[in-house]
Every structure is written in C-alpha cells, then in structure tokens.
Amino acid sequence: MSELSRNVLAGDHRSIARLITLVENDEPGAVESMKQIHRYTGQAQIIGVTGVMGSGKSSLIFELALAFRAEGKKVGIIAIDPTSPFSGGALLGDRIRMTDLSTDSGVFIRSMGTRGMMGGLTSSLYDVVEILDAAGMNVILIETVGVGQDEVDIVKIADTTLVVLIPGLGDSVQTIKAGLMEIADIFVVNKADKPGVEQTVAELESMLDLVSKAERRTPIVATSIKQKKGIKLLVSKISEHQEYLKKSQSFDKRRRQRYEAELIEIIRKRLMGFIFDEKKLKKTVDCCIDQISKKELDPYSAADEILGKILK
Amino acid sequence: MVRKIRVLVAKPGLDGHDRGAKIVARALRDAGMEVVYTGLHQTAQQIVSTAIQEDVDVVGLSLLSGAHMTLFIDVAILLKEKQMEDVLIVGGGIIPQEDVPHLKKAGIAEVFGPGTPVEEIVDYIKKNVKR
Numbered sequence: 166m167s168e169l170s171r172n173v174l175a176g177d178h179r180s181i182a183r184l185i186t187l188v189e190n191d192e193p194g195a196v197e198s199m200k201q202i203h204r205y206t207g208q209a210q211i212i213g214v215t216g217v218m219g220s221g222k223s224s225l226i227f228e229l230a231l232a233f234r235a236e237g238k239k240v241g242i243i244a245i246d247p248t249s250p251f252s253g254g255a256l257l258g259d260r261i262r263m264t265d266l267s268t269d270s271g272v273f274i275r276s277m278g279t280r281g282m283m284g285g286l287t288s289s290l291y292d293v294v295e296i297l298d299a300a301g302m303n304v305i306l307i308e309t310v311g312v313g314q315d316e317v318d319i320v321k322i323a324d325t326t327l328v329v330l331i332p333g334l335g336d337s338v339q340t341i342k343a344g345l346m347e348i349a350d351i352f353v354v355n356k357a358d359k360p361g362v363e364q365t366v367a368e369l370e371s372m373l374d375l376v377s378k379a380e381r382r383t384p385i386v387a388t389s390i391k392q393k394k395g396i397k398l399l400v401s402k403i404s405e406h407q408e409y410l411k412k413s414q415s416f417d418k419r420r421r422q423r424y425e426a427e428l429i430e431i432i433r434k435r436l437m438g439f440i441f442d443e444k445k446l447k448k449t450v451d452c453c454i455d456q457i458s459k460k461e462l463d464p465y466s467a468a469d470e471i472l473g474k475i476l477k
Numbered sequence: 478m479v480r481k482i483r484v485l486v487a488k489p490g491l492d493g494h495d496r497g498a499k500i501v502a503r504a505l506r507d508a509g510m511e512v513v514y515t516g517l518h519q520t521a522q523q524i525v526s527t528a529i530q531e532d533v534d535v536v537g538l539s540l541l542s543g544a545h546m547t548l549f550i551d552v553a554i555l556l557k558e559k560q561m562e563d564v565l566i567v568g569g570g571i572i573p574q575e576d577v578p579h580l581k582k583a584g585i586a587e588v589f590g591p592g593t594p595v596e597e598i599v600d601y602i603k604k605n606v607k608r
C-alpha cells in the first residue's frame with residue numbers, strides 16, 4: 166500500500182486533502198490509492214443536502230455537524246459550488262458559514278467546483294466520498310449547488326437526502342413537484358423564523374397526501390438557524406430514516422445504486438479521456454489505415470476492432 | 478485535465494473591510510482559478526487548517542487594520558510548521574512600504590498595495606505558483 170493511502174486511512178488531514186486534489190485533477194497516483202482504500206469504506210453515513218439557492222444549506226450543515234460532533238462522531242463535509250462555464254474558475258464560499266469548524270480536528274471540510282458536471286454535483290464526488298469514508302469519518306454531509314428543479318443526482322450517492330426549502334416560495338413549491346419533490350427523504354423548511362412557514366408546510370403536506378406510500382411518509386421539519394430551532398428534531402428524523410433503510414433492506418439497494426452510478430461515471434470518464442486524447446486515438450487509428458488502403462480491411466470492421474479494444 | 482490553481486483568500490484579524498479581498502477573489506475566479514473564500518475575522522490557525530483541508534496552492538491574505546506584521550507572519554510560521562512550504566503566500570491591503578522587506582523575509586512572497594491592477598496579481602500567481 167502506498168504511503169499516501171496509509172496516511173489517508175490513518176485520518177491525516179494533509180494526506181486526505183492531497184488525495185482529493187489528485188482525484189480531482191486525474192493525476193498519477195490517484196487511481197492506485199482509490200483501489201487500495203475501497204475495501205476500508207462503507208462505514209460512513211452519507212447525508213445529502215440539496216435545495217434552492219439561498220435556502221441556508223451551508224448554515225444548516227454547520228448546525229448538523231455540531232450536533233454530530235456532540236455525539237462524538239467525526240464529520241466530513243463536501244461543499245459544492247458552481248464552476249463558471251466561461252472561465253473554468255469558481256468562487257467557493259460555503260466555508261463562510263462554517264468558520265468555527267475549521268480548527269476542529271474531528272471535522273474535515275472540502276470545497277469543490279462542479280467543473281462542468283451537470284446535476285448539481287461534481288464528477289469526482291464519488292471518489293471524495295470514498296476517501297472521507299476510508300479516513301474514518303462517521304458522517305459525510307454533502308452540500309449540492311443551489312438547485313432548481315431537476316438537479317437530483319445527489320440521490321445516487323446519499324443514504325439520506327434532505328431537501329431544503331424556505332417560506333415564501335409560495336406557488337413555486339408546486340414547481341418542484343417533479344424533481345426535488347421525488348428525491349426527498351426528509352423535507353426541511355428552513356428560515357422558519359420568517360413568515361409563511363405554516364403555509365409552506367401545509368403545501369408540502371397536501372402534496373405528500375397525493376404521493377405518499379403507506380410504508381413511510383416523508384417527514385417535514387421546520388428549522389431556524391437564528392433561533393436554534395428544529396435541529397435536534399432533524400437529527401432524530403435522520404437517524405429514524407437510517408433505521409427505516411436498514412429495516413426495509415433499502416439500505417443495500419441504495420448502496421448498490423451508488424456503486425452502479427460510480428462505476429458508470431468511471432467508465433464514462435475513461436472513455437471520454439480516450440476519445441479526447443487525440444494522440445492516442447490517432448496512433449490506434451494509424452495501424453488500421455494501411456490495411457484499409459490496401460483493401461485488407463474495411464473502415465467499419467476497423468472501427469469495430471478499435472472500439473472493441475477500447476471497450477475491452 | 479488541466480490542473481486548476483486553488484487559492485485561499487482570507488481576511489485575518491479584526492478588520493471588517495473585505496471589498497478588496499472580494500474583488501481579488503472574483504478576478505482570480507475569472508482567470509480560471511478555484512477560489513476558496515472564508516469571510517472575515519479569521520485566526521491564523523483557522524487560515525492554516527483551511528489551507529490544509531482545501532489543499533490550496535496559494536494563500537492570499539488581505540488586511541487593512543495594521544496588524545499585518547503579526548498576523549501575516551503568524552500564518553507564514555504556522556504554514557511552515559505544518560510543512561506547507563510549497564504554498565505561495567501573498568498579501569495585500571494597507572501595508573507600509575518599509576514593512577514589505579520584513580514580510581518578504583518572513584515568507585510572504587509578494588505584497589500588493591492599493592491600486593494594483595488585478596491582472597498583475599493574476600500574472601504573479603500564475604508565474605510563481607510552486608506546484
């Protein structure tokens with residue numbers, strides 16, 4: 166095992182951070198370490214926090230992290246912000262709300278840009294979750310970018326997905342029906358110190374009346390960071406959901422879904438890498454050109470052969 | 478994939494003026510960098526542990542209160558203690574010219590005063606980033 170992997174497993178912050186950089190940039194050593202640490206993963210509880218822009222996701226994550234820390238759990242936080250499609254740069258500002266956690270050695274926070282990935286996540290997120298899991302984090306909180314309606318990929322990774330809303334969205338709660346509505350394991354109505362909470366909760370309730378299955382009705386928790394309200398209830402609803410997953414065997418199903426999504430993502434990245442690595446592709450193609458010009462091979466069979474090699 | 482330069486823009490100490498820091502943060506983002514912005518009132522410890530977790534290539538410190546000789550140097554010393562010598566440290570704000578040589582000696586690679594065109598900062602970082 167490489168020294169880097171060993172240090173990651175020991176929970177060394179510098180090494181965790183370095184490995185995340187390696188996987189984000191697809192640098193040498195990344196894949197080797199990811200292979201080595203996989204067998205040490207699977208212990209962490211993964212919680213996704215998604216919701217509209219400005220709904221207070223970062224502040225909520227800060228409060229949740231404090232609550233989990235009070236239980237003696239180690240907490241990993243992944244905060245995703247959008248990468249500019251024009252400059253490729255990103256302003257990652259979620260830590261502003263989490264300042265007091267930055268010197269707690271039981272907390273590891275990493276800010277990430279989406280780097281061109283759609284769906285509210287970033288393509289190396291699966292790897293980063295595995296790294297934090299292997300490094301001994303008991304809880305991993307993932308903050309997606311502020312989403313609209315159909316950025317729902319977080320469900321492929323999280324065991325429990327929180328959808329955060331705020332009062333005063335009014336009829337726009339209706340518009341989330343299709344996307345966000347379907348992925349929530351728990352609804353959080355944050356900023357409950359603002360007027361209109363009851364209405365937002367009532368709207369959600371009436372929507373749930375239509376879609377809820379008998380076995381489990383999605384709970385709605387009203388929270389206020391300002392007034393420190395609802396966080397305890399939210400934490401208990403999260404652990405209730407964990408219990409539910411384990412009892413109903415959905416837990417394994419969710420984990421299988423995550424690995425499926427992760428595997429497909431790795432294959433996608435590799436294929437893209439091959440296709441866009443023109444030098445490599447040209448070299449492969451060159452071998453067949455001679456044969457094609459001598460009529461020993463037709464272009465279609467050559468393509469089959471090359472793709473066969475790539476896909477092998 | 479091209480390796481992105483990651484920069485931490487931090488405001489150490491008690492001054493509450495972050496417009497300059499925000500303008501620099503935006504300029505660096507527009508130059509294609511990933512900029513972690515942590516907000517006001519950071520201690521040296523907070524800045525350094527953030528730099529470690531975020532694995533940044535550059536730490537940019539902004540200070541207008543006059544405490545740069547303590548706070549900038551504290552950050553530099555702590556980074557060194559944590560074996561983060563490959564991090565480029567730059568500073569900005571209201572820094573008297575006579576302090577600059579001392580800061581440079583302590584490990585602050587460059588100091589950018591008021592009126593510096595942001596392009597100059599971008600170029601400097603691109604040219605001097607250590608990894």
